Amino acid sequence: MKHAAGTLAFLARCVVAGLAAAFVIGLLWPASGERLRARLHLPVAQTNDAPPLHAPASYADAVAAAAxxxxxxxxxxxxxxxxxxMYDNPILxxxxxxxxxxxxxxxxxxxxxxxxxxxxxxxxxxxxxxxxxxxxxxxxxxxxxxxxxxxxxxxxxxxxxxxDAGNLPVIQLAEQNLRPGDVVLAIGNPLGLNQTVTMGIVSAVGRQLNASSAEDFIQTDAAINLGNSGGALVNTTGQLVGINTLLINQTTNTKNIGFAIPAGTAKKVLDQIVATGHVVRGWLGADYTFVPVDANSGLPPAARGASVVDVYPGSPAALAGIQSRDILLRIGDDDIRDPADLRRREAAIKPGTKVEISGLRNGSPFHVTATLAERPPMSAAAATDNGEQQ
CATH class of the missing domain: 2.40.10.10 (Trypsin-like serine proteases)
Known part of the structure; x- marks a missing residue:
């Protein structure tokens, strides 16, 4: 026992002495550690001396590319x-x-x-x-x-x-997926002030401005004013990410809430209008809402799928036998996440296409086949009834 205790004490003294020696050597010859690692072909310790990333001091290059x-x-x-x-004669x-x-x-x-x-x-x-x-x-x-x-x-x-003009500067469309927090620049003609640039961030994506719309919008806090309508919303490299369209009605006392049409959506609209003169969307012919969940169930307030609120007479949904309060879970090969997702998916289907729709009716599964029609026109006023056009 005494022999083991003596051995441990000896080892402890050696460790202390080694640490003390290393401290003195490191203090007197700071570079000795690196030279020893190099001689023994050991990896050199990495230092985190790289400067932190900062936002650019100017977005002038992006503006010059897009403006x-x-x-x-x-x-x-x-x-x-x-x-x-009013009559000029006082008597008359x-x-x-x-x-x-x-x-x-x-x-x-x-x-x-x-x-x-x-x-x-x-x-x-x-x-x-x-x-x-x-x-x-x-x-x-x-x-x-x-x-x-x-x-x-x-x-x-x-x-x-x-x-009809030549030598036109064409803007480049961005391929990136926007995320909340991305920096964006709005360029336009607000109040007749030519080529005005304002800066902000993407506040949200996928905004629905109307309950029956099949399109999503970008929300931004970049200043959008009268005359900005139709202007460019660009990223920090000057690529087009959206077309500015409106801001929330000023009578609501809100600030910095504007909206833009995503560039991808605008490109699809452009291609269809150039090819056919109008935009064609598929239409099932029903109104939807979120699937209700009992308050005491412990589940989120809405479950997956879309609950049918109303079915238009003579519509593809009515002809297929879809009824109010049906819960639609699948259209074609795609699961339905929520009402907005269903509207986007049906709009993307070519009119005249037969598609299988699955769901629940009074808790029992059902399957029907519907032939989608062309979506009827929706007035611009209805599409923007939650905001003020600029």
Whole structure:
């Protein structure tokens, strides 16, 4: 026992002496450790001396890349207004009062647009040029071109214009998936202030602005004002990520809540309008809501799937036998996550396509086959009834 205790004591003294010696050597010759590692071919310890990543001090390069593709749009409209016509003769005015009349006046609206094709196609908002009798486009280099309307889509509030001009700067579309927190820049013509740039972040993606819409929108806190409609929302490299469209109504006392149409959605709308003059979406013909869950079940407030609220008479859903309060769980080969997911999936299916739909009715599984129709038009006012167009 004494022998073991003596051995441990000896080892402890050796360790202490070794540590003390290493401390003195390291203090007097700081580089000796690295030389010893190199001689013994041992890996050198890595130091974390790399400077931390910082946001760029300027986004001027992104603006320089995108701004030439952003144009100003001036649309002349004839607006009919009702008024009371008063008589010049005081006696007639006293006897007959005024008469209701209608008169026409010319109104010019300001907006923005983005050049998306070397063939002269420009994307903007439909509400900027709707009912316009004359549309003029001011290019970045000062040229002015007359624009013609190729087609429009009420549901996304997008319109495609065509201008006859050469040497057009075409914006590059981003392929990245936006995430909340990404920095974005809005470029447009707010209040007639040409080529104004504002900065913000992506506040959210996948926003539904209308319960019956099949499209998602980007929410951003980049300042969007009157005249920004149809302008570009770009990333920090100047690539197009969205088309600015509206902000929440100012009477709600909200600030920095704007919306943009994702660039991918805008590209699909552009391609269809150029090819056919309008956008075609599949339609099942029913309204949906979240699947209800009992409050005391301990589950989230909504389960997977979509609950049918109403079925339109004569619609594909009605002809297939889908009923109110049915819970739809699958369309074709795809599971249904929620009502918005179902609307997106049905809109992507070509009208006339037969698709199998599965779900639950009174707790029992059912399967039906529906032939989708073309989605009927939805007014731009209905598509944006939660906000104020700019």
């Amino acid at each position: 030439p593709s952003v144009v100003n749009i001036y649309a002349d409209k004839i607006v009919n207004e009702r008024a009371i016509k 005015q006293q006897m007959l009062g005024g008469t209701l009349t209608t008169y026409a006046r010319r109104e010019q609206t300001l907006g923005s647009g983005v050049i998306v094709s070397a063939q002269g196609y420009v994307l903007t908002n439909y509400h900027v040029i709707s009912h316009a009798t004359d549309i003029q486009v001011l290019l970045y280099d000062g040229r002015v071109a007359k624009a013609t309307l190729v087609g429009a889509d009420d549901e996304t509030d997008l319109a495609v214009l065509k201008i």
